[in-house]
Amino acid sequence: MTVTHAPAADLLRRQDPELAEILLGEPARQSTTLQLNAAENFTSPAVLAALGSPLANKYAEGYPGARHHGGCEIVDVAERLAVTRARTLFGAGHANVQAHSGSSAVLAAYAALLRPGDTVLALGLAHGGHLTHGSPANFSGRWFDFAGYGVDPDTGLIDLDQVRALARARRPKAIVCGSISYPRHLDYAAFREIADETGAYLIADAAHPAGLVAGGAAPSPVPYAHVVCATTHKVLRGPRGGMILCGEELAERVDRAVFPFTQGGAQMNSVAAKAVAFGEAATPAFTTYAHQVVANARVLAAGLEAEGLTVTTGGTDTHLVAADPAPLGVDGRTARGRLGAAGMVLDCCALPHGTARGLRLGTAAVTTQGMGEQEMARIAGLLAGVLRGTADPARTREEVRELTAAFPPYPG
Ligand SMILES: *Cc1c(COP(=O)(O)O)cnc(C)c1O
Numbered sequence: 179m180t181v182t183h184a185p186a187a188d189l190l191r192r193q194d195p196e197l198a199e200i201l202l203g204e205p206a207r208q209s210t211t212l213q214l215n216a217a218e219n220f221t222s223p224a225v226l227a228a229l230g231s232p233l234a235n236k237y238a239e240g241y242p243g244a245r246h247h248g249g250c251e252i253v254d255v256a257e258r259l260a261v262t263r264a265r266t267l268f269g270a271g272h273a274n275v276q277a278h279s280g281s282s283a284v285l286a287a288y289a290a291l292l293r294p295g296d297t298v299l300a301l302g303l304a305h306g307g308h309l310t311h312g313s314p315a316n317f318s319g320r321w322f323d324f325a326g327y328g329v330d331p332d333t334g335l336i337d338l339d340q341v342r343a344l345a346r347a348r349r350p351k352a353i354v355c356g357s358i359s360y361p362r363h364l365d366y367a368a369f370r371e372i373a374d375e376t377g378a379y380l381i382a383d384a385a386h387p388a389g390l391v392a393g394g395a396a397p398s399p400v401p402y403a404h405v406v407c408a409t410t411h412k413v414l415r416g417p418r419g420g421m422i423l424c425g426e427e428l429a430e431r432v433d434r435a436v437f438p439f440t441q442g443g444a445q446m447n448s449v450a451a452k453a454v455a456f457g458e459a460a461t462p463a464f465t466t467y468a469h470q471v472v473a474n475a476r477v478l479a480a481g482l483e484a485e486g487l488t489v490t491t492g493g494t495d496t497h498l499v500a501a502d503p504a505p506l507g508v509d510g511r512t513a514r515g516r517l518g519a520a521g522m523v524l525d526c527c528a529l530p531h532g533t534a535r536g537l538r539l540g541t542a543a544v545t546t547q548g549m550g551e552q553e554m555a556r557i558a559g560l561l562a563g564v565l566r567g568t569a570d571p572a573r574t575r576e577e578v579r580e581l582t583a584a585f586p587p588y589p590g
Pocket of ligand 1: 280284308356383385386409420
């Protein structure tokens with residue numbers, strides 16, 4: 179429990195004990211179990227303070243200086259600050275910081291560049307594409323004609339020859355690069371070359387690596403993609419939300435695609451919290467953090483491989499590790515349940531050429547807590563012990579408790 183939160187918790191305890199229980203229970207869960215979900219992080223008390231501020235009360239449809247509501251003079255300054263910080267952080271000509279989420283950002287990017295029925299190329303869902311990359315259950319699959327490229331069955335690496343061949347054959351209006359589970363850097367220059375050759379827009383969905391890009395620990399898609407979509411809450415460690423980066427020539431199309439096409443009023447508390455996060459991400463401390471995230475993931479990947487799991491692509495360049503626990507005699511779904519019971523929280527993910535699901539882990543949250551390579555090696559051992567059934571679950575749960583107690587996410 180942070181100092182920042184204590185007054186809010188006290189207030190709720192008095193006014194709404196039922197909800198207070200929940201509000202106190204969740205941070206307790208987060209600080210006593212290992213958060214290995216690759217999409218999560220511990221945002222700072224300053225970001226949480228901005229999120230919980232009365233900016234939440236303000237209606238602000240439109241953009242700074244051109245709002246549909248009165249009284250926007252202060253939130254206008256907040257949004258301009260967020261935009262300027264985002265542009266500087268990522269070296270982008272234009273930034274839209276209003277997208278409510280990563281999916282909203284992708285929806286707006288499609289709205290800016292495409293018409294319903296257009297052909298789009300993206301990493302197939304079974305190979306690590308996101309729902310917004312053509313799932314039939316999502317608007318993307320319903321409104322666009324998606325073709326999926328994949329990864330090489332032997333190396334697990336994206337097959338750029340296949341991307342090129344598909345692009346030549348299908349002549350897509352846009353090519354999407356980005357994934358929920360691909361652990362390697364993307365070759366944005368190669369994607370752009372294919373897009374240029376076939377007359378397509380390149381959309382980078384950098385929801386996962388955006389924070390690594392900000393910290394200089396991963397290559398940037400900004401110089402290559404026509405539009406870059408991102409979340410602000412994954413490695414970037416800001417509030418739950420989305421953002422879009424593009425050149426000035428697409429600025430108006432992107433802005434109009436967010437508001438009024440796909441959204442109403444922006445959440446100004448969230449926009450302010452994004453400004454806080456961008457400010458934090460511009461510090462040397464964040465650069466150190468981003469590199470440590472990758473160093474930790476490398477050790478975690480090596481540890482899991484040494485324990486007998488099959489690590490996709492044989493390792494990682496990022497915060498993300500995808501692994502098949504099948505050699506230890508369990509599928510991903512069973513593994514997630516057993517690990518959850520032992521206090522290790524992570525996700526399942528599709529494995530490109532497997533029938534059962536695998537495991538997806540990430541080091542963004544544990545690195546924010548201050549854990550390093552030594553702790554990653556220990557986590558790999560604990561995890562394998564649980565999956566093999568050689569470790570006593572109660573004993574492992576206790577070790578996880580000790581480990582997390584030594585690295586409180588919100589000290590004090
Ligand atoms: C997380 C993610 C999104 C969606 O973000 P939400 O905020 O959950 O809507 C989109 N694309 C990719 C590649 C992601 O990893």
